[in-house]
Amino acid sequence: MTCRDPSPTQLMEDNHINMQSHSCDPDRPAHPGIFPTREAGKSNHQLAGSSVDFLVSVVLPAGGTGERTGLQTPKQFCSFLGRPLISYTIQAFERVSWIQSIVVVVAKENMDLMTDIVQRFQHKKVRAVPGGSTRHRSICNGVRALGDGEEERPKVVIIHDAVRPFVDEDLLYKIAMAAEEQGAAGAIRPLVSTVIATTSEGYLDHSLERAKYRASEMPQGFTYDVICQAYQKCSESDFEFGTECLHLALQYCGTNAKLIQGPPTLWKVTYKRDLAAAESIIKETLSRSACVITGGSEQAVTLADALQKAVGALDMKLDVIPDLMGENAGYLLKEWNFIQVSVNRSCLSEVEAVLTDLQAANRAVLHPLVVIWVHLSGSDELSVSGRGVEPATIMDLASAAKFRNILLYGIQLRQTKDAERWERSVLRLAEITSALIRERSPALVGQLLQA
Numbered sequence: 001m002t003c004r005d006p007s008p009t010q011l012m013e014d015n016h017i018n019m020q021s022h023s024c025d026p027d028r029p030a031h032p033g034i035f036p037t038r039e040a041g042k043s044n045h046q047l048a049g050s051s052v053d054f055l056v057s058v059v060l061p062a063g064g065t066g067e068r069t070g071l072q073t074p075k076q077f078c079s080f081l082g083r084p085l086i087s088y089t090i091q092a093f094e095r096v097s098w099i100q101s102i103v104v105v106v107a108k109e110n111m112d113l114m115t116d117i118v119q120r121f122q123h124k125k126v127r128a129v130p131g132g133s134t135r136h137r138s139i140c141n142g143v144r145a146l147g148d149g150e151e152e153r154p155k156v157v158i159i160h161d162a163v164r165p166f167v168d169e170d171l172l173y174k175i176a177m178a179a180e181e182q183g184a185a186g187a188i189r190p191l192v193s194t195v196i197a198t199t200s201e202g203y204l205d206h207s208l209e210r211a212k213y214r215a216s217e218m219p220q221g222f223t224y225d226v227i228c229q230a231y232q233k234c235s236e237s238d239f240e241f242g243t244e245c246l247h248l249a250l251q252y253c254g255t256n257a258k259l260i261q262g263p264p265t266l267w268k269v270t271y272k273r274d275l276a277a278a279e280s281i282i283k284e285t286l287s288r289s290a291c292v293i294t295g296g297s298e299q300a301v302t303l304a305d306a307l308q309k310a311v312g313a314l315d316m317k318l319d320v321i322p323d324l325m326g327e328n329a330g331y332l333l334k335e336w337n338f339i340q341v342s343v344n345r346s347c348l349s350e351v352e353a354v355l356t357d358l359q360a361a362n363r364a365v366l367h368p369l370v371v372i373w374v375h376l377s378g379s380d381e382l383s384v385s386g387r388g389v390e391p392a393t394i395m396d397l398a399s400a401a402k403f404r405n406i407l408l409y410g411i412q413l414r415q416t417k418d419a420e421r422w423e424r425s426v427l428r429l430a431e432i433t434s435a436l437i438r439e440r441s442p443a444l445v446g447q448l449l450q451a
């Protein structure tokens, strides 16, 4: 996790991006009547096993400063594996086919940065609008933008903190359907700590019975009419001090939200430790599997089979394939980790072919891909300096690949007739491979490690 990212200006200069922002006055909430009253459109989106037959849009409040992290960079723009947190959250929504549009609400000074992020990571269905001085004001600006004529007004609006990157389609579907039926719906989680009330002198006044209460999380869903009415009627005090949209729906629209228990992954990145936790989860998600490309060589298949067993113990799944052609080309679009085994061939042509295929598949926009070249050399007596690999060649290839967000590492392994020694080598290969895939460290790119 890095928060010493290039400044917004730097990012903009790198990408020569400027942005035509939406004209919203960030500190004055929408006035009554500003929200359009056109009828919500109908649209038929078929989900596998379920259908959403009304328009759904999303508002991601991302206009905060993240003071509680103690960092200069607002937490939504802190990067993991070269990508800002907000991009992970956007991705969680843009991959849902029945969501028609996403409005990200950011502070005025971050509008150009946000536009740069949308362009760099090729996000679709996304536009940025200026936020407000409080979370409610930002959300209100986002809801207002949904009806400003650029697109068909949605039936349901999903509101989700931009700093909650781990949200799944199943919960979004439940929230959207409940909101459409009830007018409002929200995700909840069991309380971890008991809630107590304090006296003005700082003593215990009383304690709440924890079993009767829940933590209000995100996502939340509202019919467009309910959330518009709530923001049209709520008070300045609500805008300034409120933290709960469900409360506004009840207080100002008489709409009692349906509460849906969500998974533990719903937590909000609030403190610096949460950023480290988020990075760990992202890395873990990318490291669960890999595919080994053997080129059809018998020795490579033998090694791959032994490696498959060894990494299984390290909680990683390996698929063994001869190449990335025909039906195996699908791995280019679903796998994040590739191990290419070359037998007795110190030239890098086989791994170069893998890199070319990966670049053509354009997968490395969202996450760094890992390619590990395993050089399986001949018998015991063969010295590394004999037909080994020139370290400079893999470093050159890796340096070029890194610019395309592909992390190339090399591992040398010597075949041996000594069964115990071979087993130790394969175990070392499994441990090194697993660590390289899990850590995705740019520092080790181009290194030629010894198993």
Ligand SMILES: Nc1ccn([C@@H]2O[C@H](COP(=O)(O)OP(=O)(O)OP(=O)(O)O)[C@@H](O)[C@H]2O)c(=O)n1
Pocket (backbone or CB within 6 Å): 060, 061, 062, 063, 064, 065, 066, 067, 068, 069, 074, 076, 105, 131, 132, 133, 134, 135, 136, 138, 139, 161, 162, 163, 268, 269, 270
């Ligand atoms: N004026 C604001 C304040 C907050 N938010 C957003 O609301 C979400 C949840 O708020 P919170 O976790 O409190 O974020 P911050 O206000 O940035 O955090 P802090 O209170 O530590 O400054 C975040 O995505 C944040 O960017 C917003 O859009 N506009």
Ligand SMILES: O=P(O)(O)OC[C@@H](O)[C@@H](O)[C@@H](O)CO
Pocket (backbone or CB within 6 Å): 135, 161, 216, 217, 218, 243, 244, 245, 246, 268, 270
């Ligand atoms: O209070 P914060 O601004 O840190 O975060 C907002 C949270 O209150 C909010 O996301 C949920 O409680 C659901 O409303």
